[in-house]
Amino acid sequence: MPRLTFWYEFASTYSYLSAMRIEAEAAAAGVEVTWQPFLLGPIFKAQGWTTSPFNIYPAKGRYMMRDIGRVAAGRGLAFRMPDPFPANSLKAARLAIVGVEDGWVVPFSRAVFTAEFADGKDIADETVLHEILDRLGLDAAGIIQRSNAAAAKERLRTATASAQALGIFGAPTFVTADGELYWGDDRLESALAHAQLGS
Amino acid sequence: MPRLTFWYEFASTYSYLSAMRIEAEAAAAGVEVTWQPFLLGPIFKAQGWTTSPFNIYPAKGRYMMRDIGRVAAGRGLAFRMPDPFPANSLKAARLAIVGVEDGWVVPFSRAVFTAEFADGKDIADETVLHEILDRLGLDAAGIIQRSNAAAAKERLRTATASAQALGIFGAPTFVTADGELYWGDDRLESALAHAQLGS
Numbered sequence: 494m495p496r497l498t499f500w501y502e503f504a505s506t507y508s509y510l511s512a513m514r515i516e517a518e519a520a521a522a523g524v525e526v527t528w529q530p531f532l533l534g535p536i537f538k539a540q541g542w543t544t545s546p547f548n549i550y551p552a553k554g555r556y557m558m559r560d561i562g563r564v565a566a567g568r569g570l571a572f573r574m575p576d577p578f579p580a581n582s583l584k585a586a587r588l589a590i591v592g593v594e595d596g597w598v599v600p601f602s603r604a605v606f607t608a609e610f611a612d613g614k615d616i617a618d619e620t621v622l623h624e625i626l627d628r629l630g631l632d633a634a635g636i637i638q639r640s641n642a643a644a645a646k647e648r649l650r651t652a653t654a655s656a657q658a659l660g661i662f663g664a665p666t667f668v669t670a671d672g673e674l675y676w677g678d679d680r681l682e683s684a685l686a687h688a689q690l691g692s
Numbered sequence: 693m694p695r696l697t698f699w700y701e702f703a704s705t706y707s708y709l710s711a712m713r714i715e716a717e718a719a720a721a722g723v724e725v726t727w728q729p730f731l732l733g734p735i736f737k738a739q740g741w742t743t744s745p746f747n748i749y750p751a752k753g754r755y756m757m758r759d760i761g762r763v764a765a766g767r768g769l770a771f772r773m774p775d776p777f778p779a780n781s782l783k784a785a786r787l788a789i790v791g792v793e794d795g796w797v798v799p800f801s802r803a804v805f806t807a808e809f810a811d812g813k814d815i816a817d818e819t820v821l822h823e824i825l826d827r828l829g830l831d832a833a834g835i836i837q838r839s840n841a842a843a844a845k846e847r848l849r850t851a852t853a854s855a856q857a858l859g860i861f862g863a864p865t866f867v868t869a870d871g872e873l874y875w876g877d878d879r880l881e882s883a884l885a886h887a888q889l890g891s
Contacts, residue, residue: 540749550739552861556875563872563882588800662751673762676755683762 495524495670495688500656501602502664504545504579506561506572509610510678511665512603522685528598530589532582532649533664538659545579564678568639571611580609581617587640588622595636600629600636611628619631625678694723694869694887697847699855700801701732701863702785702846703744703770708809709877710864711802712769714883721884727797728766729788730855731848732782738856740861763877771812778817786839787821789848794835798827 499515500507519526537546547554557576565572585605592598604625606612614621619637626633638643656666660674667675667684671691675684698714700707718725736745752812757773764771784804786831791797803824807813813820818836825832838844855865860872866874866883872891 540751550861552739552859555859556861556873559873562881660751660754661748662755674755674758676759680759682700 495522495669495691496527497524497688498527498529498668498683500529500531500661500664500666500668502531503582503589503602503609504614505533506547506557506574507678508604508612508665509569509572509606510570510608511681512560512563514568515681516599518681518685519584524688528589528602529650529652529656530593530598530602530649531661531664532586535653536657536662540662546580555560562668573610575609575613577614582613582620583617584640585616585617587649588626588636588646590595590645590652591636591640595649597629597631600602601625601631604629626629631634693889694721694860695726696869696887697728698867699728699730699858699860699863699867700787701730702781702804702808703774704732704778704863705746705756705773705809706877707864708805709760709763709767709772710768710880711805714880715798717880717884721888723884723887724841725815727788727792727801728784728851728855729797729801729848730851730860730863731785735861737854739861747777760778760850772809772812772813773810774814779787779814782816782819783813783821783839786844786848787835788810789823789844789851790835793847796828796830800824803828805875808853831839 497519498510501512506542510533514527537543540550545554547557561572589598589602589605592601596668605622608621609616610624623633623637626636637643659668663676665678667681669675669688669691670682673684673687675681675687695782696711696718700711714725736742741748744753749757760771764780766874788797788801788804791800804815805822807820807824808815815821822832822836827833858871864873864875864877866875868874868883868890872883872886874880
């Protein structure tokens with residue numbers, strides 16, 4: 494089966510758009526998706542940014558909100574800007590790394606994105622994350638403990654370093670088995686088409 | 693008839709992609725397009741950039757070349773990176789401003805983009821621009837003289853200031869009659885659909 498890796502960052506507005514549709518789109522295309530959380534912060538920092546480019550460049554930020562609003566409305570998807578933006582996504586990303594190992598990364602990640610961008614919750618708040626794990630029927634306390642252990646932290650650092658090594662500079666980015674990068678929610682269809690060719 | 697304004701910059705790779713398809717797409721959608729050349733340089737400078745973001749952020753630049761290559765190939769369109777990049781587009785933009793007044797801005801702009809991105813010509817070179825005007829059956833020498841007069845320079849400055857006032861921060865940008873902005877070649881279809889609704 495053709496494969497595609499979905500590199501995403503919980504603080505990223507366009508990652509939210511992709512997270513909410515990639516499973517359906519990939520199933521329709523017969524492509525298997527690997528969900529790979531990583532952090533954009535260290536990658537942005539390496540190019541001199543200390544916050545989201547949408548904050549650094551206000552015209553771009555205003556456009557992004559308008560653009561996402563239109564796209565979300567067209568898909569019948571709720572969207573509100575998190576406050577603060579960008580959200581601190583470190584805890585959620587470490588939990589998702591545990592979810593990759595355990596096999597619940599997809600429902601967990603979709604629930605985090607929904608809490609953040611539809612329900613206006615602060616995903617830096619551990620009680621929010623605890624609740625999400627609870628609702629998935631998981632051992633929230635035990636998982637949060639594992640996410641704070643050295644192993645999970647190290648795996649997230651390694652994922653972020655791998656993203657950078659692949660040439661990833663933003664999220665979402667879709668990477669095919671033969672190493673083609675597709676950046677941005679609006680490139681999902683092209684990425685799936687390429688994945689199909691390469692199978 | 694629904695209308696759409698196409699804001700473009702001759703040095704912009706994605707503007708090239710749109711310039712080569714917008715007339716056909718707009719005709720099919722029943723939308724009338726106004727071609728509006730402007731300069732990105734002053735807008736970039738206002739946000740602290742002295743060159744293209746594709747030069748400032750190398751990973752983004754490498755991705756852009758790959759992305760444009762794929763899209764162009766998919767459309768059967770030639771593409772090569774100009775050298776130097778970005779090209780100095782000032783002379784071409786001033787000429788296009790004269791073309792807006794005289795009614796030949798579309799064929800002139802398409803010819804400039806083709807010379808730059810398909811044929812590898814330097815559009816900062818006046819002989820290249822002279823040849824393009826010649827081939828369009830225009831009075832090249834007279835037009836070049838007008839493009840260097842204060843009136844043309846001022847109209848280009850005004851266009852660039854208007855772009856900035858509209859919230860434009862990159863090219864291509866499509867602006868509908870009711871002031872919606874759509875940034876990037878991959879938003880052309882959405883912009884045309886919105887223009888149709890507003891008619």
